[in-house]
Amino acid sequence: MHSIGEMARDSGLSVSALRFYDRAGVLVPAWVDPVSGYRWYDPEQCDEARLLARLRRAGMPLADIRLVLAGWSSADTDLVRGLLQAHLHRLERGLSDARGEFSALRAALDHRENPMTSSLRTATARLSVSAPELAAALDAVRFAASTDPELPMLGGVLFDLDGEDLRLVATDRYRMAVARARTAGHGAGRAQVTVPLPLADAMRALLGGEEPVRLTLDGHRVALETGDRQAAGQCLDHDFPDYRRLVHLPTGRRTLVDVAAFRKSLATGPVRASEVRKQDGTAYDLSVLQVADDGTVTVCEDGDDDRDHIAVNREFLLQALTAGARAELILEFGASTAPLVIRRPDDEDTLSLLMPVRLED
Template identity: 35%
Template structure:
C-alpha cells in the first residue's frame, strides 16, 4: 500500500484498486477518462493515479453493474446517488435496469421460439399474433371505449357465465382470420370495434380471445404513429404490442367475459332495409328495420341531461317523441349520444321493438347495442 496520505487516509495505487475491485488497470483508466470513477489525486509529474479506500467500493459497484450491461451514464448516476447517501435512488436505477434485462430476455425467448417455428414449420404453442394498422386499431378502440365498465362500480353478483365486475373493466380482444374484434360492455350497453388484419395468414382460423386492460389499449394507441403497423401478441396470461418502436406488455384481466354473441348476432347479420313503411311509425317495430340516423347525435346531445328519451320512427327517419306514450323505444340519452358519436360515418339504428336492445351501426364496422329503459 502506498505511504501517501489524504486526510490521514493512505492512498491506494491503481494496481491495488484493480486487485481489490476486480477491474483491470486499463478499465480504471477508461472510467477515469469517462468521468465515471475519477481518482482522488493524480501525480502531476508521473501521472500516477491514486485512490481513496472508499473508492474501492465504488469500483466494485462499477464492476458489477458493467458485468450486467448497465450503460455508463446510469452507472455514474448510481455512484452519484450512493455518494450522497441516497440508497433508494441508486437502488431504483438498478431495479429499472433489471426490468429491462427481463424484458430483453422475454423478447429473446420469443424470437427464438418464432425462429424455431419457422425452421420446423410449426406454430408457436400458446401464442397468437396479428398485425393491424394503427389508424384501424384507434378507430376500433374509439368504438368501444365508452362502453367499458367503471372500475369504481359495485361488483356484479351472480352474473351469467361467472363474469364479475373486474373483467368488465377490460376489453375483450378476439383474433381471427376475419380481423381483430374488440368488445366492451358494462351490462347496460355493449360495443364492438373491428380492425382488419394486415397479414391474414398469421391470424388463427378459430377466434382466440383475451381480456386486456383498457389502459394498456390506450397506451398502445398513444404510442403509435399514423402509418405504424402494430403487432399484437396474445400469450396464455399476458398480452404485448409492438408499436411506434416501443414494446408494451401487460397481464390479461382475469375472469370470464360474458357471451355477447347471442345478443349481437341477430343485428350483425340482419339485412338492412332501404326504407320503413310510414304506416309502422306508431305500431310495433319489426325485427331488423334499419333507419338512417345521420344528424341524430346533435339532436340527442341537446337532450342528454334528461333521464329518459323516447324515440319513434316517422317517414323512415328517427325522431324524438313529444309524447312518451307514442315512443317506439325509450333509451338513456347519455348512452345513446356516446354510442352515436363513437362510430365513424353516418350511423344507422336497428330497431326491434320497445323491449329489445337498440343497435347502432357505423360505416366503419363499429357497432353497439343499448338496453332500453322503462317508459317513464
C-alpha cells in the same frame, strides 16, 4: 296546486311513473285539465307520493300499496303496520330462497369446466395489425367498458382473434360495442384475451402512425409493439361473456340518420325527468325515440308514451354516436324492449347496442 313536474321533483317519482300510477288508480291527480290533459296535484299529495316511492323501492305490489295509502290517509295504523310486516316477511322468505338458489349456482360454477374458453385464453398468437384500424376499433368500443368494481370481468376490452379477424368488444351491461380490425400473420385458430382498461388506453396512445404494429396474445399477457415502443401487461384473469350470443338480434326497422342533425335534436330536444338506475343509484336523463314511416327519427315530447317508442339513456346514445365516427349512421329499432342498434353504413360489423329503459315504473 303542484304540476306533475313539480310533483316528480319533490317526490322522487319520475313523470312517467306518476302517469302510470294515475292510470292504475293508485295516485290520482286532484285535477286534470280537460283541454290539455295536464295533471295537477294537491300539496298534501306530495307526502303520499313520497310514501309510494318508498314502497315501490321496497318492491311492494301495487295491490298492497293501494291499501297502505288508504290506511295512511285514514290513520288506520294497524292496517298499515300489518301490510308492511307481511311484505317484509315475503321479502325475507324470498331472500332466503334466493340465497339457496345462488348457493346451488355457485356450486355448479365451481364444478363446471369450459374447455373452449380455457383453450382460447391460453392460446398464443403473434400478428400484425394496421395501426389506424386498431386505433379506430379501440375508439369505437372504449366508451362502453365497465368501471364497476363488482364486475371485474367487464373492466377491460376483449380482443377476440379468429383467423385474420380481430374483434374488440366492451360492455357494462347497459350497452355493448363491437368493432373489427383486419390482421395478418396469424392464420387459422382462435384466441382471446381481456385487456384491462389502463393497458388498452396505453396501447391506444401508441397508435398514432400509419405503419402496422405487432400484437402478441398469450392468454396471460398481451403486448403491442410499434417501432421501439411497447405497451405490455397482464390480461384480466376472468372469462368475458359470450358476446356473439348477444349480437344476434331479430332484424328491426332500419333508418339512416344524419349524425350532426340527430345529435342536435338529442342535445336540445325534450328529456324525461331523471331516472335512477336501481343497481347503482346513478341518475340519468332519458330520450324517447320514435320512427316515422318515412324513416324520420323524432325525439318525443314528454307525455308521448306510445308502446312502440323506445327510451334510452341520452348520454349513452350521444357517446355511441360519437364512437360511430361517421357523418351518417344506421339506427336499428326492434321492439320497445329490444336494444337500439347503431351501425356504420360501410362496416356493419362495427356496432353499438343500447339497452332500452322502461318508461313505466
